[in-house]
Amino acid sequence: MINWQVVMPAVFTWLKESESGALEIDFDITQKQAAAILNTQGKGGSRMGGIVASGTLGENSYLSNEQRISLLKSLSEVAREYNVPLISGAAAETKEELAKIIEGLATVGVDTVMVMPPKTKEVPSDEEMYAYYELAAATAKVAGVTIMPYNNPDAAGYHALSTDLLIRLAALPEVTALKISTIDVSIIETLMLENKDLKILAGVDSVTVYAGLAGACGGITGVGTIFPKASITMQEYVLKGEWAEANKISQAMNSISYLDAQPLLMEYLKFAMGIHHNDTDGGLRTLGKKLTQEQIDDVRARYVLAKERLEVLDLI
Template identity: 30%
Template sequence: MLAIGRAYPTISRSVSCSGLRLFSSGSNNGRQIQLGGIYPPLTTPFNVDETIAFDKLASNLTQYAQIPFAGYVVQGSNGEYPYLENEEKLQIVKFVKDFIKESNKPLIAGSGCESTKATVKLTEAMAACGADAVMVVTPAYFKISMNDAAMISHYTTVADSSSVPVILYSVPANTGIDLSIDAIQILAKHPNIIGLKDSGGDVTRIGSIVQKTRGQDFKVLSGSASFLLPSYLAGSVGGVCALANVLGDVLCHMHSLYENNVIDKELQRRLIDPNNMVTRRFGVAGMKAALDLFGYYGGPNRSPMLSVSAEARQVIKKAFIDNEFVPQLR
């Protein structure tokens, strides 16, 4: 566990990690992670001028060190990944990896781009900056052309060239594309593709994926706290959940309960409305408002995304309080 008050790692304004270590195609150099447990998809804290507030990121990480997370995810949807420049993405990967290295917990970085070539390049750079695995979202701009053949080719090329394990990422609410079960079944056989984060919310789909990939070294992670317990029952091994940013200890408790064969249906129901506030209803702006409420740093979003109104903050607060999650300074 990291010590409170430790010195923040320094980082230069210009970071290029790609020269630190490059691997030959198809080699993961023996670096593996075992998926399972709760991973918070970290938000990117900004100053009022929209520069990255690394001191606030360090402050949040210091508090997260007290929670038994399985690891951390950066550059997911909650990190406002599409709004960051590549250099900023690499700065964050290096910063977080340096900060958490004493914990020996893995860092997963989102490296998905619209083209396969760009994804391969960014994956290499993120691995060089310390990412232990990459999470690759489905390319989506040319939706009509993103059929199974295109997806299988894309992910296979990325996994073949990546020096770290690859996790598939399906988030149809943002991309409009749900990676098909048939494609997942084929990709699960790749030795460097270790799992899937599924944010679609279809628990029967999760169960089907688990069943069809049995016998493979392939794990499924739930993409939301709103269906975390049902996803466990369907065969998932954990979750990358937005709500973990503010209720990480609660989600880790649910994971521990399930591992000990305790099914807490009431706790799952209590999570649904607060989770809705920071996902479907208010999105990342709502997530940052909730962080502020619970004593973390949320702060502003990067434009064109706007922060939520004062009225919305009250709605978000009420949803937590009504479900017995009382905001308090940490």
């Protein structure tokens, strides 16, 4: 049984140039970065509770299925070494396509699949959406994994899951948690009022403390992949209800947490990770959008400000 009262890093997929000049996955660096994050302790002695791989920050939208499977197989070795669950995202246009993806993910060590709403132009009805997740749950049961419905109403291109639908989905035996990525934490509060036993993970770094106040038991973090000690310690305070201390850390990271809610969050935060590890070239290698000099300068300034504030709190 997975412990969801934790924070989990959404790890980056590091890339390198092949002999032909094309970008390919650097499995060695990706593994080492994931291991370093899992090896970090918060001030209270706890650690990250899992690995979220091949998600938005992991270049998921740009990887081929073969690349995605190879990446997850590689990171499953790290997850086993640190005895934590491996979580991966999945999105498809049809429920049948989604079922095949879940079956494939189960073969390479994924424990839980974060299931995005169907990638369709037209908004599905709640019944169509439920059938999509219902087949995902049935497939997961056979494959021996669990699923986590992922509601990201703030992101362009993703259909929002209604509160009523989320409550129905949470009742499926194979659904062990919900991921709610929105700055509107009232959604979390509404869900918890309906069912106080729900396990909800927050997905936007800038509202981690507010999500905890609303009832979220944990979170999936992008900024915490860069500053893991700070992210873990903040979650320790949230779980103890020490809101003032948690808020100090949240405020210290505000400048960079802001980037987690932007359309180019992967490109922004990956570059910040490159700055953090003195590998700016690596941080700029992406299959996504190329950053302008103005964007590069902005990310650098935000990273420096967050680092200075966290150093004062002894959280680097």
